[in-house]
Amino acid sequence: MVIVPALNEAGAIGDVVRSVRDVLPDVPILVIDDYSEDATASIAENAGASVLRLPVHLGVGGCVQTGYKLAYELGYDYVIRVDGDGQHEAADIPKILNALLKTRAEVVIGSRFIEREGEHTSFARLLGISFFRILLRVILGSPIHDPTSGFVGVNRKALQVFSRTFPLAYPEIEVLVILQRKRFRFHEVSCRMKPRTTGKSSITPFKSLNYMLHVLLGVFVNVLRFDGTPRKGEVDR
Amino acid sequence: MNFHSVFLALGLLTIAGTLVSLRREYIRAEYSVSWLVVGIILTGLAAFPRLLDGVARDLGVRPEACFLIAGGTLISALVFEISRVVSRLRDENVMLAQRVAILEYQIGELSKDGTQDR
Numbered sequence: 001m002v003i004v005p006a007l008n009e010a011g012a013i014g015d016v017v018r019s020v021r022d023v024l025p026d027v028p029i030l031v032i033d034d035y036s037e038d039a040t041a042s043i044a045e046n047a048g049a050s051v052l053r054l055p056v057h058l059g060v061g062g063c064v065q066t067g068y069k070l071a072y073e074l075g076y077d078y079v080i081r082v083d084g085d086g087q088h089e090a091a092d093i094p095k096i097l098n099a100l101l102k103t104r105a106e107v108v109i110g111s112r113f114i115e116r117e118g119e120h121t122s123f124a125r126l127l128g129i130s131f132f133r134i135l136l137r138v139i140l141g142s143p144i145h146d147p148t149s150g151f152v153g154v155n156r157k158a159l160q161v162f163s164r165t166f167p168l169a170y171p172e173i174e175v176l177v178i179l180q181r182k183r184f185r186f187h188e189v190s191c192r193m194k195p196r197t198t199g200k201s202s203i204t205p206f207k208s209l210n211y212m213l214h215v216l217l218g219v220f221v222n223v224l225r226f227d228g229t230p231r232k233g234e235v236d237r
Numbered sequence: 238m239n240f241h242s243v244f245l246a247l248g249l250l251t252i253a254g255t256l257v258s259l260r261r262e263y264i265r266a267e268y269s270v271s272w273l274v275v276g277i278i279l280t281g282l283a284a285f286p287r288l289l290d291g292v293a294r295d296l297g298v299r300p301e302a303c304f305l306i307a308g309g310t311l312i313s314a315l316v317f318e319i320s321r322v323v324s325r326l327r328d329e330n331v332m333l334a335q336r337v338a339i340l341e342y343q344i345g346e347l348s349k350d351g352t353q354d355r
Binding site: 032050051052053054055056058062065066069070073168 | 330331334335337338339341342346
C-alpha cells in the first residue's frame, strides 16, 4: 500500500495520485487528509485514491500513523509513504520496495543526499540536516544521509511498532531513534526530489527553530525512554 | 493585614473555589484533589507559621521567604500535574480521532462494496 499524508494540497495531490498509479497500477493508494480546508480529499478521490479523512487536524505524525494503523489492520506487509506535495518522484517507489524486499531492513528511506547533494533543499534546511546527521551518527552508531526524508518504506514489523507508537509532531528523526531502540535496521536508497510546484512550504525561520528544539527534545526523550510499560494509548488492541 | 493573613485568605479561597467549582461541575472530582491539597497545605502553613520556622532557620532565610518557596513549589507541582493530564488527554484524543477516521473509512468501503453487489 502507498500512503500519502496531505494537508491543503489540492494543487498537487491529483498529480501525486496519478503518478503513483502510473508506476504501480495494482497497488492501493491511501490519501490521509489531515482536515484540509481545500478540495484535497475530493481531488484525491477523483484521481483514483481511497481517502481517509481525519475529523480534526493531527499534524504530520498523527496523520501518517493513522495510515500505518489502517494498513496494519488491513494486513499489508509493506507500506510506502509519499508526501502529498508532489516533491517525491513516484518512479522511485519500486526502488524503495525492492530494497525492503532485498535488504530485509525494517525501514527503507529515500534519500536525496546519496548521489545528489540535496537538490531543491534550502540552505537553512541543509544546515539543520547536517546537524542532525552528526547527532544521529552518534546515537545510531551508523551514518544516515537524509534523516528528515518523508519518502519512507516500512515492513510489517515496523508497521506493528509504528501503529502503536509514533511521534506526533515531527516524526522523521524521532522514528530513527525508535528504530534503534527496537533494534530495527534501516537502509537508504538514492531518490530524486522535485521542486514544489504548487502551494507553499509551511516552514518559517521561527518554525525551523521550533522544529530543531522540538526534535532535539524528542530525540533525547526517545533515547531515555523506558520500554517496560506502555504509555496510555500504546496498548495493543 | 500581615503576610500570613494574605496566604491564609488565599488558601481558604482556593479550597472554597475548588468546592464551588466541583458543586457546579466546572471541574471533575478527580482533577480537584490536587487543588484541594494545595489549598489545605497553604491554609495549614499560614495558620501555623511556626511549622516553617525550622526550615527557614536551616535555609538561612526569613520565614516569609520560606513560605513563598513552599507556595511556589506547590504551584509548580500543580502545573506539572496539569501538564501530565493534558498530555494524557491529547494522546487519548489523537487515538480517538484516528479510530473515528479508520471506522468511517471502513464503513465507507463496506457501503461501496454493498452498492457494487446489488
